[in-house]
Amino acid sequence: MAAPTVEPVVPPVRPGDSPWAVETHGLTKRFKDNVAVDGVDLRVPRGCAFGYLGPNGAGKTTLIRVLLGLTHADAGSMSLLGYPVPAHRDRALARIGAIVDEPRFHGHLTGRQNLQILAAAREPAARARIAPALDRVGIAHRGDDKVSKYSMGMRQRLGVAACLLGDPQLLILDEPMNGLDPAGMLDMREMILSLRGEGRTVVLSSHLLDEVERTCDAVAIVDRGKVIRQGPIADLLADSAFELQVDCSPSDRAQALLAGTRWQTGIHVEPGGLRIDLAPGTGRETVAEVNRLLVEGGVSVYRLQEVHASLESWFLEVTTRLGEHQ
Amino acid sequence: MTTPDVTEVADVDPVSPAPGSTAPDHRGSWVPNGAMIATRFMELRTRRGLMITLVLVTVGLPTVFMAVRLLLHALAPHTYGPAGGYTIYSALVSGVLYVFGFIVAATLGATAGSADLGEGMFRHLVVTGRSRLALYVARIPAGLAIIVPLVAAGFAVVCAVCVFAAPSTLSYQGVTVPVGLSSAGLQNWAADHADEVICNFGVRVGPSTPDASTLTAVIQSVPCGNGPGGGPAGARLGPQVQPQASPVTPAQIGEAAKLIARTDYAGYARQFLAPSTSLMVRSGLWLELEAVIGFVVGLGLGSLIGQRTVAVVLMIVLEVVLTPILSRARIPHLANLQRAVVGLATAHLTPGGLPVLGGGGGGPGGGGGNAGLLPESTTVAVSVIVAWLVGWTVLGAWRMMTRDA
Numbered sequence: 001m002a003a004p005t006v007e008p009v010v011p012p013v014r015p016g017d018s019p020w021a022v023e024t025h026g027l028t029k030r031f032k033d034n035v036a037v038d039g040v041d042l043r044v045p046r047g048c049a050f051g052y053l054g055p056n057g058a059g060k061t062t063l064i065r066v067l068l069g070l071t072h073a074d075a076g077s078m079s080l081l082g083y084p085v086p087a088h089r090d091r092a093l094a095r096i097g098a099i100v101d102e103p104r105f106h107g108h109l110t111g112r113q114n115l116q117i118l119a120a121a122r123e124p125a126a127r128a129r130i131a132p133a134l135d136r137v138g139i140a141h142r143g144d145d146k147v148s149k150y151s152m153g154m155r156q157r158l159g160v161a162a163c164l165l166g167d168p169q170l171l172i173l174d175e176p177m178n179g180l181d182p183a184g185m186l187d188m189r190e191m192i193l194s195l196r197g198e199g200r201t202v203v204l205s206s207h208l209l210d211e212v213e214r215t216c217d218a219v220a221i222v223d224r225g226k227v228i229r230q231g232p233i234a235d236l237l238a239d240s241a242f243e244l245q246v247d248c249s250p251s252d253r254a255q256a257l258l259a260g261t262r263w264q265t266g267i268h269v270e271p272g273g274l275r276i277d278l279a280p281g282t283g284r285e286t287v288a289e290v291n292r293l294l295v296e297g298g299v300s301v302y303r304l305q306e307v308h309a310s311l312e313s314w315f316l317e318v319t320t321r322l323g324e325h326q
Numbered sequence: 327m328t329t330p331d332v333t334e335v336a337d338v339d340p341v342s343p344a345p346g347s348t349a350p351d352h353r354g355s356w357v358p359n360g361a362m363i364a365t366r367f368m369e370l371r372t373r374r375g376l377m378i379t380l381v382l383v384t385v386g387l388p389t390v391f392m393a394v395r396l397l398l399h400a401l402a403p404h405t406y407g408p409a410g411g412y413t414i415y416s417a418l419v420s421g422v423l424y425v426f427g428f429i430v431a432a433t434l435g436a437t438a439g440s441a442d443l444g445e446g447m448f449r450h451l452v453v454t455g456r457s458r459l460a461l462y463v464a465r466i467p468a469g470l471a472i473i474v475p476l477v478a479a480g481f482a483v484v485c486a487v488c489v490f491a492a493p494s495t496l497s498y499q500g501v502t503v504p505v506g507l508s509s510a511g512l513q514n515w516a517a518d519h520a521d522e523v524i525c526n527f528g529v530r531v532g533p534s535t536p537d538a539s540t541l542t543a544v545i546q547s548v549p550c551g552n553g554p555g556g557g558p559a560g561a562r563l564g565p566q567v568q569p570q571a572s573p574v575t576p577a578q579i580g581e582a583a584k585l586i587a588r589t590d591y592a593g594y595a596r597q598f599l600a601p602s603t604s605l606m607v608r609s610g611l612w613l614e615l616e617a618v619i620g621f622v623v624g625l626g627l628g629s630l631i632g633q634r635t636v637a638v639v640l641m642i643v644l645e646v647v648l649t650p651i652l653s654r655a656r657i658p659h660l661a662n663l664q665r666a667v668v669g670l671a672t673a674h675l676t677p678g679g680l681p682v683l684g685g686g687g688g689g690p691g692g693g694g695g696n697a698g699l700l701p702e703s704t705t706v707a708v709s710v711i712v713a714w715l716v717g718w719t720v721l722g723a724w725r726m727m728t729r730d731a
Binding site: 065068069070071089090091092093094096097098100101102103104105106107108109113114116117118119120121122123124127162166 | 353354359361362364365366368369372373374441445446447449450451452453454455456457461730731
């Protein structure tokens, strides 16, 4: 199926400033007979928050590991920030921050000392970013505690702080919400949005669809190693059906008035009104048409509300896991 | 089901030039920077359990041993001899510091080689874009900056005690002799202790010996309690030498003792109560070489197999079991393979005056004491050591560069 693409935000300026933060063609990674990444063509525009969605075992983390050079690809090509990798991986990674899987550090060292090790491997200016990074992720007050005493959520935050040491243009965050409490998830969400607001690209791998929907501009859906959809969330959901909830009286009369219309695919009488299934592609003018028909038919209308398909329902619709759920 | 507003990608404000440093920083180079070495040093140094073990074994063990000997000698000097001296020095250096120095260095190396991987830090480091080879190489100076001073500190303790608490007298050929006499001093002392010298020091008299007939008469005249004819039991009198006919005078006895002392001075001078400065320098370098080998091999092995415990066990087996066996056994057709064992090579480089691996040879006056070892030239020994250092570094670095993170 042809995947809708999103337009790049930043025009190319010089080598390395490609409009695409991440671009892959036919990327493949096998583990013996298991194809973890199967011919993935992915394009992530610069300056957006991009969700990489998939059920457990879909190959999300493996793709990230391949992108970052943590493991090698068996086939395909890729570039990060315009730099072809692996040929120019060092240049690309110099501008990338990433956490992959569960963030783990030297437990006998403090958070600050762990960051010092990582900063030493980066450019000299990275050392000066340690304190601001700890402050930004909200663990400055625990920066001198040993990591072995950190909770999972604090280690996640430290992982994000490690990402920020390189003043990255691209952040790749693998399941960053894992282990975070609701307040922590809110902080993380706001942080991702602020990072995007600073012009950085954020690639967010997650199975938490609600978080992705709240955070990201565009998504790619991966299942069994393949990207099966990608594009702006709004575009992807536009193809989905949605519902119209109508609080009205009397309900049976309202049902009779709407029964013959072409844009509805189902009318359900509920206490206090109706629930109308609208066909995909139906526009907002339909809502006004419903209201007009009902009022002109002598039905009292108290409220009309569009209920669109969520990313979650759409995700279940397009992935093979839907069949398993059913 | 509710739907929050979503932001279309096209709606995202065009960004200002994206942040991110663009200054070249040579992170593709295999050469680590100073900060990488310093932070790696910090990472190793702050491993409390490991450092306590290293300090205990390299410094604590000889310190406690020496302290106990000093205490015992102070409390009961007639029962317990001096704490220091050459004998103690040689036993501690070649029996304790050598073996344990290697093992603790290997432990440190295996830790440095496997900790990042085991504790999940390796992935973070790779993502920085820094050359994996540079990440590996940074561990070498960082680890050596720990183990070399520790071995030196333990060795310094041993040297200090062995020099400053050395015995004040020397038992040479069964005779208690003052220490550190010059040739003239020894001759004068011999003249005063003529009977002891003539009876106990090694004497060889032949036709070419100056004043041989007088000397023969003197030797035969001194009653050493070994027969009616007198004379020292160990004396070697040539058959052609006839003793003088006239009676022996005390002056002649004194002169004979001085002559014996003069001819024996070279042997006396090799008897060190305390290790000489030269021996200590050579021993120290030899111990550091062994520690460097242990660290580098442990680092490579730890990186290769990605696990510390197994690497340490293998290194202990190599040092304590395999090396002693392979250094002395004569296995047909496998001699060259045995010569490739690094422990045999370092044993061949044992400083003269120290006993060698497995307890053979050496001795105070010894000149290397390689008796019993599988023969190996110094060139081959040095080549084997260099090959081990380079080989394990290449292996460890290769695994680090190719390993999935």
